[in-house]
Amino acid sequence: MIYADYNGSAPLCDDVREYLVKRINEGPYSNQNAIHSLGKKMMFGMEKCRRTLAKHLNCQTHQIIFNSGASEGIAQIFFSLLDERPSEKNIIITSGIEHSAVVQCCQRYQNKGYQIEYINTLDNGVIDLQHYQELIKKFSNQIALITSMAANNETGVIQPYQEIGKIAQENKVPFFCDTTQFIGKTEFNFDQSNIDYAVCSSHKIGALIGAGFIIAKDPTRLKPLILGGGQEKGLRGGTQNYIGIETMAVAMESFYNNKEKLNQVNESRLAFEQKIKEKFPEVAIMGDGAPRLATTTMIAYPGIHGQAVQIELESQNIFVTTSSACSDNKPETSRVLKAMKINDDIGRGVIRISFCLNANQELYDKIEDALTNAYNKLKKIQSY
């Protein structure tokens, strides 16, 4: 079996699996906020995890606020920075390639009276910095929030977040960067990122699902979304998911211990893309030529339905995804690909292959064989 949907949810990484087997058998289990000695031991363990994460991501421990994952973090950041009713600062600047967790938050605040302005996307999937600067100039002191991602979940295209953040800083506007597909997949240095708020989800990095965190440059600007017993310095109520948090620290440590593998992972992906393009010159790679995550490739054969390819690959025990939003069997080009001006012929045909540091030439060679067979078979019966 080849599982190639790590951007959707990554399986537990080997170090996490090993850690968990021991952890579950040996304990301890307790409420880390209790004042008995077991509770204190648990709290010490959790704070050690915070230190591990802060060390690798180059931030201060007090800047990390644990929660249940990126969607919660995103909702809390919007909730904290935007008022229930917009004042003279009533503009949210975002991009057309954000994840639905950000899109839906923007829509919620649009319904409350905020105006949303979208940064254009270039055809290669990178947001248009020139257009961003024009928006900043046009709306200057009306902007309440800038929200733009670090790496796209569909295409893997890496965005110029440091430049976005620098301009946001110069204009004294808070910058939230959705780093869900970036942290733990490539190197990230919060201190040098020019980002005010970043987020992470445990299950994207090979840890147990159900944990995550916000990194906030100035946590005092955050307001709790979930009220409770004062956990996370009053910023996130509810007993922390300590085992999830421990596995996040193990997964992050594992990534940083093995990060030199990223080069080989990138080369394997590029070699795979090259071989497929040589066999099928009509094939399109989304974000080809743009900086991309080493671990992600999104590929389409024009006119061949992505779901058909996905099913063919699944019959060979290879699990990939498409990006198309499908309703009533009417496949549509995704919002992200539309922002890149990808036509439907290609947009309906995409499949996404995503790994972590486990990706190697052998895995890609197997996918290449299966994809070659799928394309050769399906191009005889082009779907649309």
Ligand SMILES: Cc1ncc(COP(=O)(O)O)c(C=O)c1O
């Ligand atoms: C870019 C991005 N942001 C946010 C999320 C939301 O993450 P979660 O579902 O773990 O809360 C995802 C998940 O796919 C994502 O890819």
